[in-house]
Amino acid sequence: MFSNLSFRQKGLLLTAAGPLIISPDALLIKLIDLPDSQMLFWRGLLTALGFLIIVMLRNRRYTVTSFLHCGWVGLGVAVLFTLSNYGFVLGNQYTKGGNVLMILAGAPLIAALLSRFFLQEHLPLRTWIAIALCLLGTSLIVFDDAGTGSWVGNGFALLAAFTLAANFTLCRTRPGIDMSPMLTLAGLMVAATAPLLASGGVALPSADQASLLVLLCLILIPMGFTLVQRGPLYLPSAEVSLLFLLETVAGTLWVWWILHEQPSNLAFIGGALIIGTLLVKNLIDRRIQKRRLEAAGIKPAG
Numbered sequence: 001m002f003s004n005l006s007f008r009q010k011g012l013l014l015t016a017a018g019p020l021i022i023s024p025d026a027l028l029i030k031l032i033d034l035p036d037s038q039m040l041f042w043r044g045l046l047t048a049l050g051f052l053i054i055v056m057l058r059n060r061r062y063t064v065t066s067f068l069h070c071g072w073v074g075l076g077v078a079v080l081f082t083l084s085n086y087g088f089v090l091g092n093q094y095t096k097g098g099n100v101l102m103i104l105a106g107a108p109l110i111a112a113l114l115s116r117f118f119l120q121e122h123l124p125l126r127t128w129i130a131i132a133l134c135l136l137g138t139s140l141i142v143f144d145d146a147g148t149g150s151w152v153g154n155g156f157a158l159l160a161a162f163t164l165a166a167n168f169t170l171c172r173t174r175p176g177i178d179m180s181p182m183l184t185l186a187g188l189m190v191a192a193t194a195p196l197l198a199s200g201g202v203a204l205p206s207a208d209q210a211s212l213l214v215l216l217c218l219i220l221i222p223m224g225f226t227l228v229q230r231g232p233l234y235l236p237s238a239e240v241s242l243l244f245l246l247e248t249v250a251g252t253l254w255v256w257w258i259l260h261e262q263p264s265n266l267a268f269i270g271g272a273l274i275i276g277t278l279l280v281k282n283l284i285d286r287r288i289q290k291r292r293l294e295a296a297g298i299k300p301a302g
Contacts, residue, residue, distance in 0.1 A: 012243070014227045015227065015230075015244075018244075020247070021220055021224035023247045024251070025247070026255060028212050032213060036093050040197070041191050042191075043089075043216075044186075044189070044190025044191030045217075046213060046217035047190075047225075048184050050187075050217065050218045050219060050222030054226050055180070055184060059181075063181075066181045073171075073177075074182040074185075078183070079186075081225075081229075082193075083160075091154070095154050095157065096153075101142045102139055102142050104164070104248075105135050106158075107241040108134065108135075109131050111166075111236075112127070115169050118173075119172055119173065123236060130278070134277055137245075137273035140267065141249070142267075165237065168240045169232075171232035180225075180229040183225055248271075252267060
């Protein structure tokens with residue numbers, strides 16, 4: 001069934017699945033309740049192992065080759081993914097979570113501008129409208145939690161948004177090359193540098209914390225981000241960043257369901273606006289693609 005989908009449909013399916021798998025991230029971080037340096041260390045170490053397992057299962061005897069194919073661009077992807085991890089975790093430490101999510105919602109706009117400037121990718125008007133509507137939707141979701149915060153925390157959140165967008169844009173410079181293996185290196189970078197933030201070194205988590213760390217960092221994050229990182233193989237970086245906003249909506253619902261932190265009415269409206277925008281945009285894109293294929297005498301797939 002997957003093979004019958006069009007190239008774009010495959011990209012939409014893979015890229016949308018990634019954020020949904022990652023969506024319990026904020027919830028599990030709350031439940032694990034580790035200091036940021038400890039969280040970064042175990043997050044980096046376990047995600048590196050998880051990413052490596054996925055690369056080995058996918059490539060088997062060509063595992064080393066899959067890393068080598070990424071080249072110097074792959075190293076850049078690893079550095080950018082490392083910085084986005086630091087920006088997200090430290091941003092939540094120094095400012096309100098709402099501020100972080102609101103700034104991260106700017107990633108699609110940043111990606112669109114980077115792609116336009118460096119790759120000369122022309123995005124249709126409907127994509128720019130979708131970016132604006134999703135920015136509005138995210139603002140409504142985090143309205144109650146937003147505040148002045150601190151310049152330091154907002155700066156870290158901006159770092160996360162910029163490096164996330166730059167990561168996806170950089171991947172577009174090597175069409176057809178899967179950069180997801182380099183997330184293994186990014187995890188190792190995070191684990192190697194995180195102890196520098198802790199004066200007391202690294203401590204072992206409790207049994208309950210360890211079980212949640214394994215679920216989040218060994219399973220969910222590697223699976224989800226592998227799919228997201230493959231998104232630029234199929235879609236412009238701005239669209240990958242747009243689909244990544246699904247994590248904000250689903251993550252809010254996870255916290256509501258498990259911790260009973262009920263979102264405001266504005267949050268429900270914002271979530272509906274994001275999902276509705278992405279669905280409508282996908283339907284419009286699909287109809288336009290179908291007309292183009294029919295005009296060229298090609299039977300549309302899917």
